[in-house]
Amino acid sequence: MFVARSIAADHKDLIHDVSYDFHGRRMATCSSDQSVKVWDKSENGEWHCTASWKTHSGSVWRVTWAHPEFGQVLASCSFDRTAAVWEEIVGESNDKQRGQSHWIKRTTLVDSRTSVTDVKFAPKHMGLMLTTCSADGVVRIYEAPDVMNLSQWSLQHEISCKLSCSCISWNPSSSRAHPPMIAVGSDDSNVTYGGKVQIYEYNENTRKYAKAETLMTVTDAVHDIAFAPNLGRSFHVLAIATKDVRIFKLVPMRKESTSTGPTKFEVQIVAQFDNHNSQVWRVSWNITSTLLASSGDDGCVRLWKANYMDNWKCTGILKGDGSPLTGSSGQPTAMSTVVGSSVQTSQSVLNGTSAGRAWLLVSSTQACVA
């Protein structure tokens, strides 16, 4: 069963993003009140705010954690055209007693000339790399050559997407069979360039990122995008939050030995759900890519699961106030676990009553539905 817990986040304005850390024990929220809050989960399961500070001079759109191998590191991005990297400093003993910690800014990335709409760390096997995307359509990839020095970042790549970007996602696969791959979503209203999702791939020879694929069937504004964990498969799975929830399968096609360009993909749509009946704002996978969570303007969070025949179905719905909706079969839904994964929720932007509150998918027992 789901246990949904409400936390009075005390942000003074809309919360735009919620992000779990790698182990699911810490959480960061960011808001239009220009601040970021960090929450820690205590042994008894209660969430406590252990830090709250002003991070930008505009709405903070996204916040994300680096892999714990790099320490306790956060990145945020904002309407103020910057992205910032923050590191937690172990505080004085009296701070620890009060349960507070301090975060200091390590660097500000100021290359963007427009609002920075998403910030993500690349998979850890690529080193300490940070990626941003902006409303001006540029994706920037930064690297910190010395992982012990978080104040030094160099801009390694600038990818011009020609469309205003809203979200990015790295393919988490560390397999040598897959070169680094990043998906970029756009919420641009321009209809000339049809596909609103672009896939870029790193080329070892040119040492540059080149476009490998555009998903032409996605023509509406894309709000969120997420590669599923790879599980050693040869193909990739990508979830997209747009006017509905879509799951795509990207199957790399065999490269001829003379081919030096990016991988060609066969694009298959695995599932499409319009149950939210409104704009879908976030999609997030669990650790094993067996569960996808989506949130939409209908104020609901929906969970999607595939059975062993690879048929995707909705296995549960959480309303914006945290109460469960009964499943389509009329039976009470029982949900599968999401704790410890990077499933995030985001209340819909239009649902004003949710401003300041963050909803968490907290706990679980086992699931049903074959």
Place this chain on the structure above:
Amino acid sequence: PFLHALTPTFLFVSQVKDEDIYSPILRKLFNESHHIFVGLQTIREDLPSKNKKPQFVSISKSYRSVIRACMEELQQVVSILLAIELIWNLCEVLFIDAVPAGSLLLHLLDWVRLHKADVDEKAREVLQSESPVEHHGYWDVVVSYVLQGRLEEARQMLAKQAAQQYADKNMYKLMDNLLSKMPVYNPGSIHTLTEFDVKWRHWHEEVDRCLQDKSFASNVHLELICKILVGDEDTLLEHKELLSTWYHFLVTRLLFAHPTIKPTELHYYAQSCMAMFLDSRSAPETLDSILLAAFDFDIHQVIKDCSIALNNWWFVAHLTDLLDHCKLLQSHNLHFGSNLREFLLLEYASGLFNHHSLWQLAVDYFDHCPEFGRVYLELHIERVPLDTERKALKVLRICEQRQMPEQVRSICKIMAKRALRNNRLGSALSWSIRAKDAAFATLISERFLQDYCTRGTFSDLDLIDNLGPAMLLSDRLTFLVKYHEFHKLYGEKCFTEAAKLLLSLITAKIAPRSFWMTLLTDALPLLEQKEVSQTHPHLSLGLYDLTVICVFWSFQEEDIELTKVELLRLALARNLAKAIVKEGTVDA
């Protein structure tokens, strides 16, 4: 608590925690009653008893309501367990044991009897009463025994009645005779099923004759029993409350009408019995559908229905695994089979991983999922929160046993980083050695050396002394260990050894440049030692050579500590004089 060494660099104290002894429901009892307890302590002593008594009563009622709440929860759990035991038991009979005709009915009888324990309770109540035959439940018990095929016990009960009924003595004797003669299939006997069938038909005809002859017509109870024995459906259906379930009805009907039923014939009877027994208005419940699917030998449907109906993967995962081992899934559709087994096991084990201690059980499940087990384990195990060193070591042991070097490295790195953040240099060093992270080990060694420079002492000496070959992970680390060794030798007044070591540290180029000044400062007192300058003039000369080079070099570095340099030059000069004299003396 017990001590054990896990690796050369760790020593550990473990403790047995008794938290897992208490189930969650008892924990609920403890939590809620704690609250009541605290409330009770705050009742003021000075109040008169007549004011306190209502409060005490109220508290007493609070305690009881907590007990009842726990009972309710337990009852829910018990009823779910009862249901899954019922289903599993039937699956065992039909699929796993796969008993053939003849034995099939016997097993089904056992199955029904196991799940209808209330008969024995009622029987006890009747037998313990003053006059059992006059007890209002007497005939219900007798009929229930008959319905369950427990004819011996029925005979015993009837004997009590017979003893008191002189008028119907012959009828009771006849009934007893019928009951004793009913053929019961014996799987071990030399007689075949066909022979049994013949015998049974003879008996059945005899019972029927009794009915036709109206042998029991004057005794309504015995007549009823006779009708049951002949397998009369309407009579059986008149006793729905005693049967209580359609599957009891099914088994009873088969017992008295088709005891040689074949497994393949079951589904037809199951369907019709369910239809006859249940109200046509009410839809079959989930449990009914599952049992029906089992009688249908539709294993896939059973698994599917159970997956939907039951709020946990436990049941379907374990049952399907067992069925797969019995090679029962493979005969079905090619799409699933062992894939279905693995799918369910993966789901179940993934769920376990979220529990703070049950996650360890999940490991074995993943180990036995050939296709995706390993990758699922890799993904899950690296997310286990590393709350304590003990937990981290547990996780590591699992990874190391399964050759997961990347996960080992990552976990050690996370722990090293965390230790460094909290300024626990010794711990950070241990973890980075275990991670085989040379760069990080170098960094931490630098911190140790910096600490030494500022405070003049080393921390974590035990660790540094006992690294063994691990010290070779990084040059800086090797230097740290050897440098500490130098200090130890000096402290033990083994000046010659100390001087040799110091010399080798500089010549072998392990010493970082930033440290040369410190080393030379260390060399100073050595040069003063008689032992060095007089007994081993070569050593001292060697030191002299090097220090000269260092001093000249140091003039080019930016931050020169002039006082030190001056002292050094003075010492060198004095020492050189001594050495030359000594050399001269020796030569001469």
